[in-house]
Amino acid sequence: MSDSSVFQRSFGRSYPVAVSGAGVYIHTTSGQKVLDGSSGAAVSSLGHGHPAPIQAIVEQAQSMAFAHTSFFTNYPTEKLASLLLQQSNGAFAKALFLSSGSEAFESSVKLARQYHICNNQPRRINFISRKYSYHGNTLGALSAGYNPPRRQNFEPILSPVFHHVSPCFYSRDARDGETEDAYVSCLIQEFEEAFSRLDPTTVAAVVLEPVSGATLGSAPAAKGYLPRLRSICDKHGALLIYDEVMCGMGRVGTFHAWQALGNVAPDIQAIGKGLGAGYQPISGVLLARNVYKTLQDAAGDHPFISGHTYQGHAIASAAALAVQQTIIDDELIPNVRRMGELLSKQLQELTPRLKEVRGLGLFRTVDFLTSPDHRIASKVAATCLEQGAAVYLCSAAVDAVMFAPPFIINETEVHELVQIFVTSVKQVLEEAELGASRANL
Numbered sequence: 001m002s003d004s005s006v007f008q009r010s011f012g013r014s015y016p017v018a019v020s021g022a023g024v025y026i027h028t029t030s031g032q033k034v035l036d037g038s039s040g041a042a043v044s045s046l047g048h049g050h051p052a053p054i055q056a057i058v059e060q061a062q063s064m065a066f067a068h069t070s071f072f073t074n075y076p077t078e079k080l081a082s083l084l085l086q087q088s089n090g091a092f093a094k095a096l097f098l099s100s101g102s103e104a105f106e107s108s109v110k111l112a113r114q115y116h117i118c119n120n121q122p123r124r125i126n127f128i129s130r131k132y133s134y135h136g137n138t139l140g141a142l143s144a145g146y147n148p149p150r151r152q153n154f155e156p157i158l159s160p161v162f163h164h165v166s167p168c169f170y171s172r173d174a175r176d177g178e179t180e181d182a183y184v185s186c187l188i189q190e191f192e193e194a195f196s197r198l199d200p201t202t203v204a205a206v207v208l209e210p211v212s213g214a215t216l217g218s219a220p221a222a223k224g225y226l227p228r229l230r231s232i233c234d235k236h237g238a239l240l241i242y243d244e245v246m247c248g249m250g251r252v253g254t255f256h257a258w259q260a261l262g263n264v265a266p267d268i269q270a271i272g273k274g275l276g277a278g279y280q281p282i283s284g285v286l287l288a289r290n291v292y293k294t295l296q297d298a299a300g301d302h303p304f305i306s307g308h309t310y311q312g313h314a315i316a317s318a319a320a321l322a323v324q325q326t327i328i329d330d331e332l333i334p335n336v337r338r339m340g341e342l343l344s345k346q347l348q349e350l351t352p353r354l355k356e357v358r359g360l361g362l363f364r365t366v367d368f369l370t371s372p373d374h375r376i377a378s379k380v381a382a383t384c385l386e387q388g389a390a391v392y393l394c395s396a397a398v399d400a401v402m403f404a405p406p407f408i409i410n411e412t413e414v415h416e417l418v419q420i421f422v423t424s425v426k427q428v429l430e431e432a433e434l435g436a437s438r439a440n441l
Helices: 051-063 073-086 101-118 137-144 146-159 180-198 227-238 289-297 315-330 332-350 377-385 411-439
Strands: 016-021 025-028 034-038 095-097 126-130 162-165 203-208 239-242 269-273 283-287 352-361 363-367 400-401
Touching: 034 411, 051 315, 073 095, 073 283, 073 315, 095 101, 095 315, 101 137, 101 203, 101 239, 101 269, 101 283, 101 289, 162 180, 180 203, 180 227, 203 227, 203 352, 203 411, 227 239, 283 289, 315 332, 332 352, 332 363, 332 411, 377 400, 377 411, 400 411
Parallel strands: 126 162, 126 203, 203 239, 239 269
Antiparallel strands: 016 025, 025 034, 095 283, 269 283, 352 363, 363 400
16 A cells, blocks of 8 residues: 555555454455465464454453453453463463563563562563564663664663573574584583573573574474573572563464473563464463462562553453363364474475474474575565465575464365465576576576
């Protein structure tokens, strides 16, 4: 749309207008049918036009749209919290619901700080994060994350209490012949050195994505990494915070991503995106029992003064409750595992110029074998959209494209998605070769 009054994400780009959605497809005003191969940004886990959340939204809007949480609670929020805790095998005691992943992550950081104040350890102000992580787009979340293009213009106003160590990316960063265990030992030693440099008594928490998002492209934590980080945090009295805004809520084939990676639970966890599957803006924070009890016991002397207007929003909670109940009732997480394996297999077999296919469940990334001067992922993603499939471009840290289709995708639709992608890759490579030939004439 060229005459839009909206401040769009990119200047000078005309966006197609999406007008409807059905299943794994989005339709535009030009009549194009686009297979949503990335669920937007790993959001639309139920696809588009699903009747369950739509009905829940309508019914809740008819009964009560909004009641401020400084005065009231509401049934959808209470039921959603109970459901999430029941699905978490005792890892969490309470849930808090907000509107965006950035809000959820920043609330996680504030809760960690509050925990240490309640424990009479106010010196704990430092957070150890990782390079090439992403935790949101607000200033606090940008400070914690390390996506260079997103941070660059705002560096002077970002918080200095966030410190960054190496990412966990075994397939890319391990030395020749280095075992996974040895690689993890090096990373753990780097964490130990960071604790020592900062003084362990000043560290509030370690924060990380168990499976990285689009900054590195669905890179899972290496074997043994999360258990050893848990041990470090416990030894030094720091909390462990997981950001599962993108990788959680069934996306990798387990309800929480950490359940597929050694089953090591955090103290605090941020969730979002797939929580409401795009039917309403909603995110959340899950708190372990020890954290909540500490906050509760000290509430008289140290109240947690934090709140958002749309916190615990009734319609958003109703939509998310319907989404999560549908995922359970329709047994969609097993389908995530099955279709994820099929997607990965086909991508490995058919993708030209392939370096690696990585990830878990329906959270997969194709990394191309290219040089820094001849990257193709951006053109591939654009060509895919032209050909009828939306895939997610990863950051400049990798030459890669990410796939995160809806949980409802079937075999025929996986084949279609892969076919459009492979055809697009071949087209981009052919155009690049033709351009190089002309340049040499």
